[in-house]
Amino acid sequence: MDHIGSLEVITGSMFCGKTDELIRRLRRAKIAKQKVQVFKPKIDNRYAAAKVTSHAGSEFDAAPVDKAADIRAQLADDTTVVAIDEAQFLDPEIVSVVNYLADSGLRVIVAGLDTDFRGEAFGSMPILTAQAEQVDKLHAICMVCGKDASRTQRLVDGKPAHYNDPVVIVGASELxxxxCREHHEVPA
Ligand SMILES: [Zn+2]
Incomplete structure (x- = not known):
């Protein structure tokens, strides 16, 4: 195989359409007769386990993995396109795995959140974004003002989550x- 590998990153806040864009690219790759493999961290059990599913409802088969090294281990010989959804949840080895794949001539497409609910860089996404040939930062709509949204607001019992709130709060309703930047609230 003499393809030139590359890394594409699709990022932004929750509800910005990352997974829809990822699935759109994967469908086009399949039409182009590319052999596609899709991975996602096991932590994301939002919808059906062996699929990536967008909030808008489109889906694509995906293999759940415990750790980044599993992606390399599960790679088929004839795969030409590798996609990874929710990459912010994978361990730091995702950086070397992704670069190994792209250096080997594969087209790698990574989707994930660029910031967490605090507005801080999330997992390895900033590093992958820096190393990518192509980066698309998508925007959702701010639920307060209707302008472009770049942040994910965490609400616990209807109020902005505090900076130090634990990841799981037992008995609390959370959404x-x-x-947007102006309406993103993180009380100290
Ligand atoms: Zn706003």
Whole structure:
């Protein structure tokens, strides 16, 4: 195989359409007769386990993995396109795995959140974004003002989550909204 490998990153806040864009590219790759493999971290059990599913409802078969090294281990010889969804949840080895794949001539497409609910860089996404040939930062709609949203607002019992709130709060109702910079609130 003499393809030139590359890394594409699709990022942004929750509800910005990352997974829809990922699935759109994967469908086009399949039409082009590319052999596609899709991976996602096991931590994301939002919808059906062996699929990536967008909030808008489109889906694509995916293999859940415990750790980044599993992607390399499960790679088929004839695969030409590798996609990874929710990459912010994978361990730091995802950086070397992704670069190994792209250096080997594969087209690698990574989707994931660029910031967490605090507005801080999330996992390895900033590094992957820096190393990518192509980066698409998508925007959701701010649920307060209707402008472009770049942040994910975490709400616990209807109020903005505090900076130090634990990841899981037992007994609390919790939800996430897209917000712009002005309306993103993280009480200290
Ligand atoms: Zn706003």
């Amino acid at each position: 996430y909204e897209a917000r």
